[in-house]
Amino acid sequence: MRPFNFISNWRSLPIFELISYVFMFSSMPMLAYGIKSYNFEIFKIIILSILSLYSGFFAALIWNDITDAEIDSIIHPDRPIPSGRISCKKFFGIALIFSAMTFIFSFLVSFWCLILVGATALFVTFHDKYLKKIIKFPAYSEIFTPIQWIIVPIFGFLALWTAFPATGGITIILPYIGDIFGYISYDSYDFQNMILLVIFTYFTDNAHDLPEGIHDIDGDRRLNVKTYATSFGEKNAARISFIMYLLSGLLGVIIFYRTILSFIFLIPFLCIWFYTTYYSYKLLKLDKEDIKSFGSVVGRKGFNYFLMVFNLIFLDIFIQLILKYSNFL
Numbered sequence: 001m002r003p004f005n006f007i008s009n010w011r012s013l014p015i016f017e018l019i020s021y022v023f024m025f026s027s028m029p030m031l032a033y034g035i036k037s038y039n040f041e042i043f044k045i046i047i048l049s050i051l052s053l054y055s056g057f058f059a060a061l062i063w064n065d066i067t068d069a070e071i072d073s074i075i076h077p078d079r080p081i082p083s084g085r086i087s088c089k090k091f092f093g094i095a096l097i098f099s100a101m102t103f104i105f106s107f108l109v110s111f112w113c114l115i116l117v118g119a120t121a122l123f124v125t126f127h128d129k130y131l132k133k134i135i136k137f138p139a140y141s142e143i144f145t146p147i148q149w150i151i152v153p154i155f156g157f158l159a160l161w162t163a164f165p166a167t168g169g170i171t172i173i174l175p176y177i178g179d180i181f182g183y184i185s186y187d188s189y190d191f192q193n194m195i196l197l198v199i200f201t202y203f204t205d206n207a208h209d210l211p212e213g214i215h216d217i218d219g220d221r222r223l224n225v226k227t228y229a230t231s232f233g234e235k236n237a238a239r240i241s242f243i244m245y246l247l248s249g250l251l252g253v254i255i256f257y258r259t260i261l262s263f264i265f266l267i268p269f270l271c272i273w274f275y276t277t278y279y280s281y282k283l284l285k286l287d288k289e290d291i292k293s294f295g296s297v298v299g300r301k302g303f304n305y306f307l308m309v310f311n312l313i314f315l316d317i318f319i320q321l322i323l324k325y326s327n328f329l
Helices: 003-007 015-033 040-067 069-075 088-109 111-134 140-144 147-163 188-215 217-222 228-232 234-258 263-284 288-328
Strands: 170-172 184-186
Touching: 015 040, 015 147, 015 188, 015 288, 040 088, 040 111, 040 147, 088 111, 088 147, 111 140, 111 147, 140 188, 147 184, 147 188, 184 188, 188 217, 188 228, 188 234, 188 263, 188 288, 217 228, 228 234, 234 263, 234 288, 263 288
Parallel strands: none
Antiparallel strands: 170 184
16 A cells, blocks of 8 residues: 555544644644734744644654554554554654654744754654653653643744744843744743643643543553553543543633633533533443443543644634624724
């Protein structure tokens, strides 16, 4: 099978998910920019952010399939490598292409974004390939897996801070090369908002990872991968996941109050959060035999919730911009 023909139906990703990534990757620079007049520069930042993060997403997902081939042969035998639909060598070549695209697009945003992407890629590579299989620290794998997603808010805000310096803000310049590659200038309040979004992203992503770890517990135990489920048991992993969903809801409300988001975001956010948390609560009530199979259901619903939050951020800002320009006209 030709690699690029293969990639089009590789994971059979839902259309909802593929579109959601566009909204997710554009929502963070838009949130950082605010409800202001848009020009060519901000559109360029948004488009390059989407291209950078989308390329990085595919590179990370393919790399994960390569490094987790042994686990997938037990839990997900239908995935590309265990099923024999593609070889590791060809898949690795495709991952390199997406990685190169990630670095090129991020550099076109700014040198700082390239540094961020490069550092994240190095960590993810060593984490997936070596660290999660050799480090014995309890739950190590799932503690550090969300780092792949917290780059989304950091990249979005960093892209804005390098393109639109904050008036009277804090400025960071690298010695000797600052004049060549530019600098970061940001407002402390916006920096706090970015940190809040990073924490929200961490707990929201991890909340859905834990139920999926419950479902994959047999394969993880066989390869000695330290997840919450393999370290503390399925029931405790479900309890920790539920607590993370509660924290996610609280953080989402705080984000609403601290940023430009309106009730277009808050009301549907609370609805989808309540719906997802209810399923997480149901997971707590199941016995050991049923909890593994239901874990994949809760994990999928949790990931849809994760995507929907960023969809709502994008739609909220987009609608506010339409209202602003309609009033202006």
